[in-house]
Every structure is written in structure tokens, then in C-alpha cells.
Amino acid sequence: MFPSRAPSQTIFKQVLGRRGVSTHTERHLGNVGDWTEFQAERHARTRLKNSLEGYGSAQNKSNTWTPGKAASAASSETTLSALVAAGAHMGHHTSRMNPNFMAYAYGERAGITVIDLEHTLPLLRRAARVTRAIAREGGSILFVGTRPDLRPLVENAAGRIGHTGYHVGGRWLPGMFTNRANFFGKDRLENLDLLPDLVVFLNPLANLTAIRECATEHIPTIGIIDSNADPRLVMYAIPANDESVRTAELISGVLSVAGREGAMERWASLNQQRSRRLTPQEVEEKKLTRLMEAWRPTKPHSWSQVKAAKPLREGEWSWDVTEKSEKKAPIGFRTQLVNFTKFVRDGAEGEDTDA
Incomplete structure (x- = not known):
């Protein structure tokens, strides 16, 4: 048989070593000193990698496209x-x-x-x-x-x-x-x-x-x-x-x-x-407040002739516009406000004639 012309592993490693190429060899850790040296080298490589990441691009699982x-x-x-x-x-x-x-x-x-x-x-x-x-x-x-x-x-x-x-x-x-x-x-x-x-x-x-x-x-x-x-x-x-x-x-x-x-x-x-979203009671209260602000009288002292508001039902109010009148205004905001503004207008005219 002819001898094999393939180079041996030793010659192969020597050639790669001269060219600056390192081969992966399994390291034997026989004692505590070898293990300590291996850990120190790995820690040094990690520190070097972390220090050089800021100067270039490093590819890892998080930034690799998949x-x-x-x-x-x-x-x-x-x-x-x-x-x-x-x-x-x-x-x-x-x-x-x-x-x-x-x-x-x-x-x-x-x-x-x-x-x-x-x-x-x-x-x-x-x-x-x-x-x-x-x-x-x-x-x-x-x-x-x-x-x-x-x-x-x-x-x-x-x-x-x-x-x-x-x-x-x-x-x-x-x-x-x-x-x-x-x-x-x-x-x-x-x-x-x-x-x-x-x-x-x-x-x-x-x-x-x-x-x-x-x-x-x-x-x-x-x-x-x-x-x-x-x-x-x-x-x-x-x-x-x-x-x-x-x-x-x-x-x-x-x-x-x-x-x-x-x-x-x-x-x-x-x-x-x-x-x-508002509750029905809050909606009625907002309506009443808005309507009262729109029909508020110009002379604040005319309010002295108005008794306190008395609720007829929930959300509905009636105004006693005079002390002598026992009849209450009909239920409904529009009718109540018309009667109320009529009273305010009559009261304001009476105050002007007295003056």
C-alpha cells in the first residue's frame, strides 16, 4: 500500500499555528489550579468582549433577525x-x-x-x-x-x-x-x-x-x-x-x-x-342646573319672595312663587320656568313702582 499523503494532526496544527489560526482543543482540567486558570481566562474574554461592544456591532440572539x-x-x-x-x-x-x-x-x-x-x-x-x-x-x-x-x-x-x-x-x-x-x-x-x-x-x-x-x-x-x-x-x-x-x-x-x-x-x-357615562339622576340634575342658569333673574333681591323648592317626584320640582298662592305649578320643567319668569318679571315691575 502507498503511504498516505495527508498531513498528520501535529503538522496540521503547526502550520495553522504559524498562520495565526487556532484550533479548538478540549482542555483537560485535572486539578483546582487548572480550573481556576480556566475561569480567569473566561472572565478576561468576557470583559474584553463587553468593552469592545461599544466600538462595533455585536451579533446575538436579541438583535439577530429571524x-x-x-x-x-x-x-x-x-x-x-x-x-x-x-x-x-x-x-x-x-x-x-x-x-x-x-x-x-x-x-x-x-x-x-x-x-x-x-x-x-x-x-x-x-x-x-x-x-x-x-x-x-x-x-x-x-x-x-x-x-x-x-x-x-x-x-x-x-x-x-x-x-x-x-x-x-x-x-x-x-x-x-x-x-x-x-x-x-x-x-x-x-x-x-x-x-x-x-x-x-x-x-x-x-x-x-x-x-x-x-x-x-x-x-x-x-x-x-x-x-x-x-x-x-x-x-x-x-x-x-x-x-x-x-x-x-x-x-x-x-x-x-x-x-x-x-x-x-x-x-x-x-x-x-x-x-x-352619567346615571339618569345625574342627567336630570344637570338639566335642571343648566335650565336654571339660563333663566336666572337679573335682580338677585327678587329671590326673597321665593320659597324653598319642594320636590314632587324624583327629578321634578315645583316652585311656590308667592306666599298667598297655594296652587303649585304643573309638573314639567318648561311650565315651571315660564311661571317662575313671569313671577320675577311682575316682582321686578312692582319694586320699580314702589321706588
Whole structure:
């Protein structure tokens, strides 16, 4: 047999040592002194790492991008790095580029259109603001993704929003909006509003029928537009790679988180209004105070002829306007105030004649 020409481990380590490359070897800790030395070296390395972190970038688990973080990030936390990592900048072949997509194309590389993410990020944040505003007003949001790999994405997106979030993960049935009377029945149409307030398309080109129905019913739409599609298909276009599942997960996650924030703002405002709601007794007292301030006499000394107010029922008052009169004013604020102002006017004229 011929001898092996592969270098031995000793020669290999010597060559690497001359080149300044260290190899990982298992250290034997035989006694307490070896263990103490090992702990001191590890502590020194930790101190050196902490001191150098301020002068450069250090990658750890907290600042490393992962696909799971993109699905639950807010629109303000979404960055260009996350879009690039998700592959949102990769378009179709240049021969398939739509002429109306030229404004969102950065260039080409190896025959592939590169999407300008400097346009994608602000348009994504604009769509998130629209979603948040609609959810804040109590509107319903529908996510549409008819590919099998998009089905779990639309389900998760609708689940984040809550009871106002809906999804379509299978085939779109033509006439679901325009012919909804035959789909759901006229009885349900009278009691339920079956049209959503916003529709988000993760693959618009495969759902052109649904987009036409939304345009017929005047429903705003948001869609991921690739380089082979016309951005005018939807109302709020997001130029990105529509074939990437990771890109669809990022965009649907940002929009669903924005919808969840809007729904939470709505519930917070409703709870605040409930806490400020007055009781019926407080409402009647406020009414009485407001009316008395509006009909208050100009001469304060004329109040000396008025007896104390006597309640007839809860929330209703009657005024004895003279000491001789035993008849009380009819129940009702308007009649009481008319009699009261008549008394004040007569009393003021009598005081003027006496003077």
C-alpha cells in the first residue's frame, strides 16, 4: 500500500499555528489550579468582549433577525434589512416586467428585476396606517391568500385582529360580493353586513375576479404587487415579491399587528366612554342646573319672595312663587320656568313702582 499523503494532526496544527489560526482543543482540567486558570481566562474574554461592544456591532440572539420576529413586528419596527432578508426585492424576469411598474424598479441583475425597497417600506407603512384606522372604527378586514402555502398566513393574520378579522384560504367563489344574495340568502342580508371594509390580497394576480368585485362594491384593497403586475390593480399597492412565503408572512404580519392595535384603541375608547357615562339622576340634575342658569333673574333681591323648592317626584320640582298662592305649578320643567319668569318679571315691575 502507498503511504498516505495527508498531513498528520501535529503538522496540521503547526502550520495553522504559524498562520495565526487556532484550533479548538478540549482542555483537560485535572486539578483546582487548572480550573481556576480556566475561569480567569473566561472572565478576561468576557470583559474584553463587553468593552469592545461599544466600538462595533455585536451579533446575538436579541438583535439577530429571524422569520418569527417579522410576523409580529409593528410597522414602525420594520426595516429594510428585514425586507431584504425576506427576499422582498426579488422580482420576475425583465421580459415580464409590467410597464407601469417602472417607478418601483431599482434595476436588474442577471436578468431579474430588482425592486426598490425604498418605495416598498413607506408604502407598507401607509397600508398599515389604513388598516389601523379601519380597525379603530370597528371595520371588518378580510385577508385573501388562495395558494396552499398562504393559507396558514391568512389564518394567523385574521386571528391577530380578533372578531373583525376574516380570511379566505381556498378558491375564491365568483360572485361572493356582487351576488351575495344567492350565496347567503336575503334573510341574512337584512340582518348582517356581509361586505368587508378592507380586503388584503397576498396574491392579487390569482384573484382578479375578487379585485373586480371589490371595485364594483367600492371596497378598498391592499395587495402585494410584483414586477409582472400593474400597481393600479389595488388601491394601496405594496411592491414586493409575491412568490416569497417569507415576504407574504412579513407583510401580513405587519398589517395584522396594525389592525390589532386599532382594535385595542377602539376597545380602550369604548371603556373610557362607559366609565364617563352619567346615571339618569345625574342627567336630570344637570338639566335642571343648566335650565336654571339660563333663566336666572337679573335682580338677585327678587329671590326673597321665593320659597324653598319642594320636590314632587324624583327629578321634578315645583316652585311656590308667592306666599298667598297655594296652587303649585304643573309638573314639567318648561311650565315651571315660564311661571317662575313671569313671577320675577311682575316682582321686578312692582319694586320699580314702589321706588
